[in-house]
Amino acid sequence: MSATLPLEGLPAQRVxxxxxxxxxxLRQEGRAGLVTFVTAGDPDPDTxxxxxxxxxxxxxxxxxxxxxxSDPMADGPAIQAAGQRALKAGMTLRRTLDMVRRFRExxxxxxxxxxxxxxxxxxxGVDGFLxxxxxxxxxxxxxxxxPPEEDDELCLPAIEAGLDWIRLxxxxxxxxxxxxxxAQAGGFVYYVSILGITGTRSAGGDExxxxxxxxxxxxxxxxxxxxxxxxxxxxxxxxxxxxAAVVGSAIVDVVRRNLDEEARAKPGLAAxxxxxxxxxxxxVRGAAEHGDPAER
Amino acid sequence: MTQxxxxxxxxxxxxxxxxxxxxxxxxxxxxxxxxxxxxAYAATREDPSFQEEFDWYAKHYIGRPSPLYFAERMxxxxxxxxxxxxxxxxxxxxxxxxxxxxxxxxxxxxMGKTRIIAETGAGQHGVATATVCxxxxxxxxxxxxxxxxxxxxxxxxxxxxxxxxxxPVTSGTGTLKDAMNDALRDWVANVESTFYxxxxxxxxxxxxAMVRDFQSIIGEEVRWQLAEYEGEGRLPDTLVAxxxxxxNAIGLFHPFLDEPTVKMVGVEAAGHGIASxxxxxxxxxxxPGVLHGNRTYLxxxxxGQIVDAYSISAGLDYPxxxxxxxxxxxxxxxxxxxxxxxxxxxxxxxxxxLEGIIPALEPSHALAQVIKLAxxxxxxxxxxxxxxxxxxxxxFSVAKYLGVEL
Ligand SMILES: Cc1ncc(COP(=O)(O)O)c(C=O)c1O
Numbered sequence: 001m002s003a004t005l006p007l008e009g010l011p012a013q014r015v016x017x018x019x020x021x022x023x024x025x026l027r028q029e030g031r032a033g034l035v036t037f038v039t040a041g042d043p044d045p046d047t048x049x050x051x052x053x054x055x056x057x058x059x060x061x062x063x064x065x066x067x068x069x070s071d072p073m074a075d076g077p078a079i080q081a082a083g084q085r086a087l088k089a090g091m092t093l094r095r096t097l098d099m100v101r102r103f104r105e106x107x108x109x110x111x112x113x114x115x116x117x118x119x120x121x122x123x124x125g126v127d128g129f130l131x132x133x134x135x136x137x138x139x140x141x142x143x144x145x146x147p148p149e150e151d152d153e154l155c156l157p158a159i160e161a162g163l164d165w166i167r168l169x170x171x172x173x174x175x176x177x178x179x180x181x182x183a184q185a186g187g188f189v190y191y192v193s194i195l196g197i198t199g200t201r202s203a204g205g206d207e208x209x210x211x212x213x214x215x216x217x218x219x220x221x222x223x224x225x226x227x228x229x230x231x232x233x234x235x236x237x238x239x240x241x242x243x244a245a246v247v248g249s250a251i252v253d254v255v256r257r258n259l260d261e262e263a264r265a266k267p268g269l270a271a272x273x274x275x276x277x278x279x280x281x282x283x284v285r286g287a288a289e290h291g292d293p294a295e296r
Numbered sequence: 297m298t299q300x301x302x303x304x305x306x307x308x309x310x311x312x313x314x315x316x317x318x319x320x321x322x323x324x325x326x327x328x329x330x331x332x333x334x335x336a337y338a339a340t341r342e343d344p345s346f347q348e349e350f351d352w353y354a355k356h357y358i359g360r361p362s363p364l365y366f367a368e369r370m371x372x373x374x375x376x377x378x379x380x381x382x383x384x385x386x387x388x389x390x391x392x393x394x395x396x397x398x399x400x401x402x403x404x405x406x407m408g409k410t411r412i413i414a415e416t417g418a419g420q421h422g423v424a425t426a427t428v429c430x431x432x433x434x435x436x437x438x439x440x441x442x443x444x445x446x447x448x449x450x451x452x453x454x455x456x457x458x459x460x461x462x463x464p465v466t467s468g469t470g471t472l473k474d475a476m477n478d479a480l481r482d483w484v485a486n487v488e489s490t491f492y493x494x495x496x497x498x499x500x501x502x503x504x505a506m507v508r509d510f511q512s513i514i515g516e517e518v519r520w521q522l523a524e525y526e527g528e529g530r531l532p533d534t535l536v537a538x539x540x541x542x543x544n545a546i547g548l549f550h551p552f553l554d555e556p557t558v559k560m561v562g563v564e565a566a567g568h569g570i571a572s573x574x575x576x577x578x579x580x581x582x583x584p585g586v587l588h589g590n591r592t593y594l595x596x597x598x599x600g601q602i603v604d605a606y607s608i609s610a611g612l613d614y615p616x617x618x619x620x621x622x623x624x625x626x627x628x629x630x631x632x633x634x635x636x637x638x639x640x641x642x643x644x645x646x647x648x649x650l651e652g653i654i655p656a657l658e659p660s661h662a663l664a665q666v667i668k669l670a671x672x673x674x675x676x677x678x679x680x681x682x683x684x685x686x687x688x689x690x691x692f693s694v695a696k697y698l699g700v701e702l
Contacts, residue, residue, distance in 0.1 A: 070468060070601040071587055073477045074323040074484065080467050092599040118321060118586045123600025145321045145586065149311065170325040172487060177328060195325060196485035 041091025059281025199249025232283025312501020419451025496541025500589030511547025
């Protein structure tokens with residue numbers, strides 16, 4: 001594994017990773033991507049796997065899998081509830097990794113990013129976790145409560161192990177701070193377009209475009225924009241300026257709406273999720289012509 | 297991250313760590329804010345006018361200094377060490393919590409913040425926050441677990457009377473840890489206007505250090521107050537304090553950490569016993585982890601999921617502990633023990649009958665440890681226990697335990 005540590009200068013994208021290849025392919029197609037977020041084990045491990053397995057065919061270009069945590073401080077009610085459902089159904093970090101391993105048996109190309117909080121990883125042990133994540137076919141990590149000030153203990157060994165370390169940038173990340181945030185970033189930059197938690201509101205297209213332009217001055221990495229995108233139309237609007245639109249709460253809401261009184265999956269739940277993902281993908285793909293590939 | 301070996305008082309380091317503990321484990325959206333609070337606090341603590349302002353309100357509004365009281369009958373009864381109570385239960389609002397809310401709201405005002413948020417479990421910190429918000433005319437939103445709201449109706453009413461909005465928290469398990477999560481979520485969404493007053497010596501840096509500094513007035517007073525009884529320069533031999541998140545304990549301990557003759561005992565809540573799994577003893581029954589912005593000892597499953605704490609004392613019912621205590625624990629400077637519900641209730645009754653002081657259930661845990669320690673110690677041994685809250689709020693729980701209908 002030739003991990004290029006982009007510690008100095010502009011963080012460069014590593015094309016040899018699945019994430020790098022996927023964004024390069026999107027650039028070739030001249031369109032933005034759709035990143036879908038689902039919570040591992042929600043509402044139960046089997047249904048969650050059925051959802052996961054069908055996401056690429058439904059139109060997901062990159063898949064983020066939420067690692068359930070009891071105390072998800074950056075998440076809104078929808079993703080909080082998804083995590084609770086998963087934990088109740090017996091989900092653990094090890095089972096999340098098993099789920100990725102199974103997914104990889106049938107899909108060698110779609111990038112998988114694990115997203116969550118540090119404590120379950122810390123409890124499992126950083127080295128053990130990274131070894132298993134790589135073996136399972138994970139491509140990148142987003143650990144919400146590890147800002148650059150605290151993330152060396154996971155970020156450095158993760159990069160060493162060949163994973164992309166995906167950093168979050170937000171409207172409060174000012175010019176002075178951005179270089180620090182981008183210094184060890186890999187894969188793509190996840191721009192959190194609102195001040196707030198997941199799923200609560202959304203930013204306008206102009207705002208997003210301005211933010212993406214600002215980030216592009218600091219990095220060559222693709223910019224994925226998320227938090228609060230709910231409809232195909234919004235996804236399309238974001239896709240006009242960003243390299244990818246991330247949708248989470250809206251997808252997780254479809255899971256919730258397809259539960260019976262005992263919180264069990266109703267028949268057709270996975271199909272309903274895939275239908276929404278299909279719509280979102282059409283929104284993203286229908287976005288206005290996506291800038292000149294040479295410039296990006 | 298090396299602490300000079302000759303001091304326990306220099307932490308945290310410039311990045312907010314006490315050894316491996318502490319730090320700033322927050323989402324990127326909050327990070328610039330945390331840095332802003334840190335800068336503002338660093339500037340403020342150097343400013344003599346801030347200290348003057350704090351001292352003025354501490355004296356005239358809180359009623360400081362709180363007395364140091366020789367508990368003569370308890371001393372006689374136990375037949376060993378001389379027992380002193382540091383009577384922070386006589387503070388305005390009935391606990392030590394207001395020392396901290398006063399300090400933080402004065403800082404918030406200097407930072408030009410226009411809205412205050414807080415988390416609360418039992419409601420003591422919520423009341424102390426709502427109180428200073430009323431005094432300084434700032435809107436106040438208190439996050440409180442839905443289950444706690446039911447259990448602590450009088451404090452909920454108090455907060456509302458003081459003008460605070462009390463938001464029921466149903467996320468997670470609807471308890472204190474979830475209230476803290478929701479307060480952090482509020483803060484992320486209202487970064488410009490809002491100051492988050494955290495109620496204990498935990499959370500992301502600079503909170504553990506800042507809360508400790510405001511609470512250290514407790515130990516500093518003990519130092520000079522003891523002279524009246526024991527003569528100039530006499531240090532206490534043992535300090536005992538209860539631990540929820542650890543703010544009253546660190547407030548008592550910190551000024552004495554570099555006095556090698558002073559022994560210190562932090563008392564966690566053992567609930568139904570550590571072995572039962574139903575307790576709130578993060579150091580005695582937990583493992584290091586990351587929650588609420590800091591690395592510290594936590595109650596958690598093997599998979600790293602946080603589990604709810606249990607104690608008869610709502611104020612000790614927190615699955616974590618301030619990071620400085622985790623560090624003092626591992627360095628061996630402070631002993632941390634655990635006291636069960638039953639032991640605390642016995643101590644509650646003994647103190648009430650012998651001294652005519654109804655302690656809160658939180659310091660009753662510290663008193664229970666005193667009951668264990670004092671008889672074994674010589675009669676000239678000076679033992680100071682932090683009586684950090686009054687028991688009026690707890691009479692219902694105690695009556696229930698005693699099987700009395702009110
Ligand atoms: C009277 C009293 N003592 C102790 C505590 C525990 O907090 P800490 O450990 O921060 O002092 C509380 C918390 O509500 C309290 O009300």
